[in-house]
Amino acid sequence: MTRIFLDDAGGAPILAEVTAALRDLPEGNPSSPHAEGRAARAALDRARDLTAQALGAGRTEITFTASGTEAVNLALFGSHRRMPATGTILTWAAEHQAVLGAVRRLQAEGHRVQIAPVDDAARADPDAISPGTALVSIGLANNEVGTLQPVREVIDRAHERGALVHVDACAGPRWIPIPDGADLVSFSGHKLGSGRGGALYVKDGVRIYPLLYGGPQEWGRRAGHEDVGSALAFASAISVCAREREARASVARTQAAVLRSLLAELGGELTGAVERLPNFASCAFADRKGEDMLLALDIAGIAASSGSACASGSLDPSHVLLSMGLSLDAALGSLRLTTGYATTDEEIARARDILSSVLTRSPARA
Numbered sequence: 001m002t003r004i005f006l007d008d009a010g011g012a013p014i015l016a017e018v019t020a021a022l023r024d025l026p027e028g029n030p031s032s033p034h035a036e037g038r039a040a041r042a043a044l045d046r047a048r049d050l051t052a053q054a055l056g057a058g059r060t061e062i063t064f065t066a067s068g069t070e071a072v073n074l075a076l077f078g079s080h081r082r083m084p085a086t087g088t089i090l091t092w093a094a095e096h097q098a099v100l101g102a103v104r105r106l107q108a109e110g111h112r113v114q115i116a117p118v119d120d121a122a123r124a125d126p127d128a129i130s131p132g133t134a135l136v137s138i139g140l141a142n143n144e145v146g147t148l149q150p151v152r153e154v155i156d157r158a159h160e161r162g163a164l165v166h167v168d169a170c171a172g173p174r175w176i177p178i179p180d181g182a183d184l185v186s187f188s189g190h191k192l193g194s195g196r197g198g199a200l201y202v203k204d205g206v207r208i209y210p211l212l213y214g215g216p217q218e219w220g221r222r223a224g225h226e227d228v229g230s231a232l233a234f235a236s237a238i239s240v241c242a243r244e245r246e247a248r249a250s251v252a253r254t255q256a257a258v259l260r261s262l263l264a265e266l267g268g269e270l271t272g273a274v275e276r277l278p279n280f281a282s283c284a285f286a287d288r289k290g291e292d293m294l295l296a297l298d299i300a301g302i303a304a305s306s307g308s309a310c311a312s313g314s315l316d317p318s319h320v321l322l323s324m325g326l327s328l329d330a331a332l333g334s335l336r337l338t339t340g341y342a343t344t345d346e347e348i349a350r351a352r353d354i355l356s357s358v359l360t361r362s363p364a365r366a
């Protein structure tokens with residue numbers, strides 16, 4: 001029996017378009033003037049144009065990175081270090097570790113940082129933006145429970161106060177568009193189906209310092225030899241998303257609703273807001289352990305997740321679930337099922353049977 005992949009939010013399966021784009025990858029160094037180098041430069045230029053087109057951006061606004069974490073760090077360190085030391089960087093407690101880790105480091109370096117609380121669905125409150133706010137970092141959607149963040153409102157309010165806005169779009173652009181107007185937007189390739197790479201959008205006119213110093217690559221924002229393969233993979237994945245997200249989202253909405261009602265029937269407390277990414281079914285069981293459920297489901301043929309991929313594999317409860325006010329027991333018993341572009345209705349029907357059998361018999365926590 002073929003396995004059922006319900007961990008799209010942990011890392012989307014590599015798209016056929018990405019595999020095809022990498023088939024004839026040129027081998028040269030894009031900075032070399034010979035024919036091999038020029039072929040690599042042309043491929044990199046193509047990747048940048050495709051990405052810019054998919055995002056409705058200009059080509060100079062795109063910087064390729066190795067990962068979403070790098071893009072987030074480049075956005076936050078790169079912009080904040082250019083600001084007056086008196087400006088506050090604001091983010092929220094349910095943001096990804098990449099954001100929280102970066103702002104805590106900035107705080108340790110002496111910058112003013114505010115990590116605002118979230119509500120019981122992990123939703124950020126734009127009221128946290130205040131006159132001293134100089135930089136705001138908000139996720140497009142929460143990566144553990146799928147809650148959509150009030151990005152439009154945050155951008156407008158922050159701009160009224162003259163603050164820059166970074167949108168962490170590592171979770172979500174596969175399913176929903178990104179509101180216009182952000183100054184910096186970070187992306188993770190493996191969340192989009194490219195299996196590698198990332199990118200940072202930097203709005204024309206916004207200046208950032210690089211994290212790496214050296215050559216003038218990537219408009220001086222990221223020194224070092226360019227990874228043409230990752231750029232091409234990223235570009236083809238983001239292009240597929242831009243083209244197909246609406247149609248895919250409507251299928252996902254129905255499939256995830258089936259999974260959510262089953263999880264609730266089986267005793268799970270659904271987590272996240274009603275306004276969520278369409279492919280999300282997440283819940284918490286106060287009497288089960290996340291690792292036990294994942295292992296049992298894995299053996300039965302379902303790839304699932306217990307919150308973020310970074311947090312699973314450790315016994316630590318998810319900071320997202322705790323920030324939403326869940327009890328420690330509930331946070332340790334979380335389960336996240338996320339459908340993907342290739343998930344079929346037949347797989348959802350099979351997943352229903354497997355989940356019912358595994359979550360009925362799986363041992364309750366001692």
Ligand SMILES: Cc1ncc(COP(=O)(O)O)c(C=O)c1O
Binds near residue numbers: 169
């Ligand atoms: C919201 C969010 N931000 C940042 C990241 C980091 O991206 P990457 O895994 O590509 O480093 C992730 C990945 O889990 C994420 O979901």
